[in-house]
Every structure is written in structure tokens, then in C-alpha cells.
Amino acid sequence: MSEARKEFWNGVRAEVPLLIGVFPFGMIYGALALNAGLSAFASQMMSSMIFAGSAQFVTAQLVHDAAPGFVIIVTIAVVNLRHMLYSASLAPYLKNLSLKWKTLLSYLLTDEAYAPTILKFEKDGATPFSHWFLLGAGFSLWFTWQVSTALGIFLGAEIPREWPLDFALPLTFIAMVVPVLKKQPMIAAALSAGVTALLAYHLPFKLGLIVAALVGIAVGTWLEGRESPRGMI
Amino acid sequence: MNIWLIMLIGGLVTFGLRFSLIYLFGRFEVPQTMRRALHYVPPAVLSAIIFPEILFHDGALDLSLGNTRLLAGLIAILTAWFSRNTLLTILVGMAALLILQLL
Numbered sequence: 001m002s003e004a005r006k007e008f009w010n011g012v013r014a015e016v017p018l019l020i021g022v023f024p025f026g027m028i029y030g031a032l033a034l035n036a037g038l039s040a041f042a043s044q045m046m047s048s049m050i051f052a053g054s055a056q057f058v059t060a061q062l063v064h065d066a067a068p069g070f071v072i073i074v075t076i077a078v079v080n081l082r083h084m085l086y087s088a089s090l091a092p093y094l095k096n097l098s099l100k101w102k103t104l105l106s107y108l109l110t111d112e113a114y115a116p117t118i119l120k121f122e123k124d125g126a127t128p129f130s131h132w133f134l135l136g137a138g139f140s141l142w143f144t145w146q147v148s149t150a151l152g153i154f155l156g157a158e159i160p161r162e163w164p165l166d167f168a169l170p171l172t173f174i175a176m177v178v179p180v181l182k183k184q185p186m187i188a189a190a191l192s193a194g195v196t197a198l199l200a201y202h203l204p205f206k207l208g209l210i211v212a213a214l215v216g217i218a219v220g221t222w223l224e225g226r227e228s229p230r231g232m233i
Numbered sequence: 234m235n236i237w238l239i240m241l242i243g244g245l246v247t248f249g250l251r252f253s254l255i256y257l258f259g260r261f262e263v264p265q266t267m268r269r270a271l272h273y274v275p276p277a278v279l280s281a282i283i284f285p286e287i288l289f290h291d292g293a294l295d296l297s298l299g300n301t302r303l304l305a306g307l308i309a310i311l312t313a314w315f316s317r318n319t320l321l322t323i324l325v326g327m328a329a330l331l332i333l334q335l336l
Binding site for chain 1: 234235237238240241243246248250251252253254255257258266268270271274277278280282284287289294302305306309314317318319320322323326330331334
């Protein structure tokens, strides 16, 4: 087997444990997007056009709430800002690649592809074929995400209309937030954002969401800075 | 705005964020404060969605026991806290809401 193919399959293998967690998540997304009022085709296409789990859930919720387009787009940008960090962190290992490779790998750069790839790159460094590892991890995730979305849309269509399925979106967010609430600044960020969202609920264009998110981010960042002043350097 | 336009721009923005520093490597360093702030994005954004979803009822704050979504949400929070399992949290929360609505 060629060196490139070997690295590709190493990437796929490293991704498998994460795929097991991603599959039900993709199914839930598919079912919920459909229930939020998106067409089956649009729900499916979002998984390749945006290809970012939490942003897709949030988009489905905001479409359901009839939020204006620019608010949805700003929210997608805020939710996906962290990808810039991954971009910065992988950049030194990918700097010698062609623009085509950089474009393709950027498209595939999700949380779940980044995690095993950075571990591998930090361990082995950049080798002539190491980018194939990221391609393997990223593509297997992309493929799983498309299939699980489709299955979710298919099964979601079978769920009776009168079930309060729209509630599953906030439930999904609860399941995502609660486990990260370990340290005081995290808890303060979540609570201050939540309370601000209540106070700003009646702002036009759903702007309360963006205001609340910024307040939460500011509170968390400020508290963490106060706890560890050395981190300010 | 048309859903397709939203998805197209949202997708381009997402791609742009992922592509940005891979493309610009060497010309821009992510500041420490921004790195730190990014950790707080998920809990802040998601809480800003969760709170009104479970605390508002027909456009008004409803802290009463009659607010079934609030009760089901609290049950889901406890489930998430103890199980740390996404699927279980959703299933328990949905079951709680369905049962509370029947009561």
C-alpha cells in the first residue's frame, strides 16, 4: 500500500471512535431540522453546505423561530469562531501544501477531525504524506454526517406531528452545555448569557441572542483572567 | 432571507473561518484573550437559546409549576449532569414533557 493510502486509512481508523458518537447526533439533526420547518432537501444540504454540527442545530432552531437571515448568519459565525483556532493550530503542518489541498482540508476541518489530527501531528510532526491522515479523518466524518443526516430525515418524517419535537432542540443544547459546566467562569458565562437572553428577549430581530452570547463570553473571559492573571501575558 | 441564501453565506463564513489561518499562516497570531474567549462561546450561545425556550411561555416569563417545558428542562439538566449522555438527556427530557403534558 502506498504511503499516502496508509496515512489516509490511519486517519479513518483514528476517527472511528468519534464516528460512533457523531452518528446519533447526525440523526437527531436530520429529524429536528425537518421538524423545525426546513424541507428534507434543505435539511440534507445544510449538512454539506455548512457541515458543522452545533451551527446546524442552532440554524434549525433560529429558522423555526423565524429569526432574520443576518442574525442567523452572525450566530453561525460566532458559533464557528473556534474553527479559527483549529486553523491556526494546524497551519504550520499544512503550510507547504497546494492551494487545492488547503481548500479541501479546510472544508473538512471540524471539531471531530481536528482532535485526532492534532494529536498525530504533534506526535509525528509534518511528514510528506501526513495531510492524508487529516483527509481520512475528515472525509470519514463527512461521509458519516451525510448518511446519519439522511437517516434522521427519513425517520423524522415518521414521527407524529403532534409530538412536541421542537423541544428536542433545547434539550440537545442542554445535553451539550451541562457537561462543560465544571469551573466557575464557565457556569458564570452560561448563567449570565441565559439571564441576559431573558432580559433582552423582546429586542427586535432576535438580537437578544447575540447580545446575550457576547455578555456570557465577556463574563467568562473576564472571570478567567481574574483567576489566573499570568494568563494575561 | 431565503433559507438557501442563509445556508450559502453561513457555509462560506464557516469555510472562511477554517481556511483563514491555514491560508494566512505566519501573518497573523491569534491573541491570547481571543483564544480564551472562544472557550466560552458554546456555553454562552447555547444558554442564550435554552433560557428563553424553557422559561418563556407565550411570550411571557413563566416560572410557575404549570410551565411543563421548564419542569421537563430541569429534569433534562439533572439527567445531563449525572449521565453526561446526549441521547439519554434528550430521551428523558422528551419523555418528561410528554408525561407532564398528559397530567
